[in-house]
Amino acid sequence: SLNRADIVYGGTVIVKGHAKAKVIASGRNTQMGMISGMISEIQENQTPLQKRLGELGTVVALICIAVCIIVFLAGVLRGEPVFDMLMTGITISIAAIPEGLPATVTIALALAVNRMMKQNALVNKLHSVETLGCASVICTDKTGTITENKMTVAKVFCDMREFSVSGNGYRIAGDIKYQDSAVNPMSTKSLSEILKCCVLCNNAVISSEHEISSRERGSLKSNGFWKAVGDPTETALLVMAAKGNVTADKLKYDYIRINEIPFDSQSRCMTVIVSEKSHQKTAFSKGASDVILEKCSFIYTDNGIIPLTSSVKRQIQNKVDEMSENALRVLAFAEKTSYQNGEPSGMVFLGLTGMIDPLREEAKIAVRKCAKAHIRTIMITGDHKNTAAAIARQAGILKGKKVMTGQELNRLSDDELLECIDDISVFARVEPCHKLRLVKAYKKKGHIVTMTGDGVNDAPAIKEADVGVAMGITGTDVTKQSADIILLDDNFATLVQAVEQGRGIYANIRKFVRYLLSCNIGEVITMFAGILMGLPLVMLPVQLLLVNLITDGLPAIALGMEPTDSRVMNRPPRKSDESFFSDGLMFRIVFRGIMIGLCTLGCFTAIIGTGADIAVSRTCALLTLVMSQLIHVFECKSEKGNIFTVPYFNNKKLLLAVLFSAVIIVSAIWFPPLQAIFATAALSGKEVLVSLAFSFAIPLINCIFYHGD
DSSP, X not given: OTTOTTOOOTTOOOOSOOOOOOOOOOGGGSHHHHHHHHHHHSOOOOOHHHHHHHHHHHHHHHHHHHHXXXXXXXXXXXXXXXXXXXXXXXXXXXXXXXXXXXXXXXXXXXXXHHHHHXXXXXXXXXXXXXXXXXXXXXXXXXXXXTBOOOOEEEEEEETTEEEEEOXXXXXXXXXXEETTEEOOGGGOHHHHHHHHXXXXXXXXXXXXXSOOOTTTTTSXXXXXXXXXXXXXXXXXXXXXXXXXXXXXXXXXXXXXXXXXXOOOTTTOXXXXXXXXXXXXXXXXXXXXXXXXXXXXXXXXXXXXXXXXXXXXXXXXXXXXXXXXXXXXXXXXXXXEEXXXXXXXXXXXXXXXXXXXXXXXXXXXXXXXXXXXXXXXXXXXXXXXXXXXXXXXXXXXXXXXXXXXXXXXXXXXXXXXXXXXXXXXXXXXXXXXXXXXXXXXXXXXXXXXXXXXXXXXXXXXXXXXXXXXXXXXXXXXXXXXXXXXEEETTOOHHHHHHHHHHHHHHHHHHHHHXXXXXXXXXXXXXXXXXXXXXXXXXXXXHHHHHHHHHHHSSHHHHHHTTOOOOTTGXXXXXXXXXXXXXXXXXXXXXXXXXXXXXXXXXXXXXXXXXXXXOHHHHHHHHHHHHHHHHHXXXXXXXXXXXXXXXXXXSSOHHHHHHXXXXXXXXXXXXXXXXXXXXXXXXXXXXXXXXXXXXXXXXXXXXXHHHOOOO
16 A cells, blocks of 8 residues: 555655665656556647647648649740740749748747746746736746745744744844743753754754854844755744754754654644653654644643643634634644554644734735736645635735635536636645546646646646646656746746747747738739739749748747737736737738739839830839838737837847848849849839839828728
8 A cells, every 4th residue: 555654755865864765666666667558648739829829820821731732724825935924923822922921939038038037937948938928827836936935933822822033034033922021941941842842843944144153043043044854844943943942963962863754745734753852752743733633632732731632723723723723824833752653643733823824915915916917826826725815815815705725626526616616716625636637627728827836746747737847946856847838947937937838939020021922923023924914024933032031030039039029918818729810910911912913013013114124123122122121010010000119129129130131132223143043124213213112102002901000
């Protein structure tokens, strides 16, 4: 049975001692193997971006095939040479395919990853950046993510009395008070006993940064800070005990640890067994209040050990509820002397401690930002129901009083869970297996789910989520490997910043897709309509390649580097099935592409109609096409803006890219060696003005339709 206490699991690190073990499972049959199996069974789904770009590629391919066939047949039927029409069809294919799109998407995502790294979010999987932008549910832990994970014991309850503890964090200065008066724990037996339990049932280590004796360590004589190694909760207990002048140094000669039953998510308590000088064995336990109370039959008082009655248990439970409602994390403590091998029962209740883990100030702002962005923040924690509710209420996650515990979750069928899951924002006393179930439920409801975790048992839930997020400080290697993103500072606000970056990158992808497709449609219209009208080839294949080189490269990449719009978190998240071309984007692409094509064709016919040489006419068309596309790149900075409303100087890289492209087209027209390569001719001032007039006519027409955001 895996519930036995004498099992050592694969992947366990032995730090001291020696033992003989019998192998009862190997490979995929071990617990680590089973978790790995659960991860491998989870199918890798395409991200929304991958789906949409796949759809785009299919549409473009079908259009290319159709246009090429039509152009080829039209030319052959008109009597054009078959080879020439074949080359023309291939040329139009070159014009129609946005060959710069994959590289631009990858570069834009990589730049977003770099920005996120500076904000303490490390991206493992590139496409998860965009997926994060359409997250509608964020499932987050409490400790260290919403809170600072800087535990400080604020209250001690023993012998039915409540003591307050002064001091904050790991500062050495502080004392223990009862009714605003300092007390000497050594003269209060019940208080001394619980402090002793806090030190002995503990694996953390604290030491002073000053050269002081163990007698002074923890007293008011020192104003420095403790140096701590270990779990923050256990460290807080040691600091509190030191304020009462109870330290490990003082107890190590009187108590020798001989065994330990470590804390786990099933037992929810930790027990150590020590041997005293008299060779008497004593068990000290700490853990969840309900678990410890269940084991206790007696209570420790200043007047001795007395039976723990049901009425006293109710009073203790009321105190637990009171502390929890004040956002204190409650631990209970117990002991049993003359300990015999076996499960400890009939223990002596020592008391409670209430720890405060301050809420991160930035977490409140981040939760509000999520709410404004129509993203639900769900807190999933192993803490007490009341503690979780209090912290969630402070953070703005919980508005009402409805909190579901892991036990209540177990009693619900999958259908019942789906019915109520949208009404619950806080889940308390949950186990890692519950997280996987919750992720599946949210996904079944149509949400894009982001899940945070740190333990190895969280890995399946993180893998199942649309975006899995691991904690960089407290996370295990298995969890980090399963995650799409790692929060290097374990901060919820960092995750929300990453969501904002995800939304920003999606907006930028829409911008340069709009730009590239509009340009390509313009090129296709130019060539296609010219052939159907019986005109000579408006541009040669080499000239179309030059256009693609100039406009599909640097300007598109620079457009993908647009700063994130400050309003991006004021909008609801995209639906997973939302079309990439929603909100009229496809109309704007096609309309602008047609306008580019018609104006380029108009310039060509206007120049050739004056009797100009075909090379001059093609060069004018080339200049019109390139300039109209470079003007259009600025319009694409805004979803519905025009050249008179968009900001020009918030992206200097785009200005440089456009300037560089302009230099190339000018060189290709007026630099003789390039004229020979691209079959261009030097233009007169009048011809340049005609080309620019056709180029600028397009944005002026656009202003009639769109007056700004």
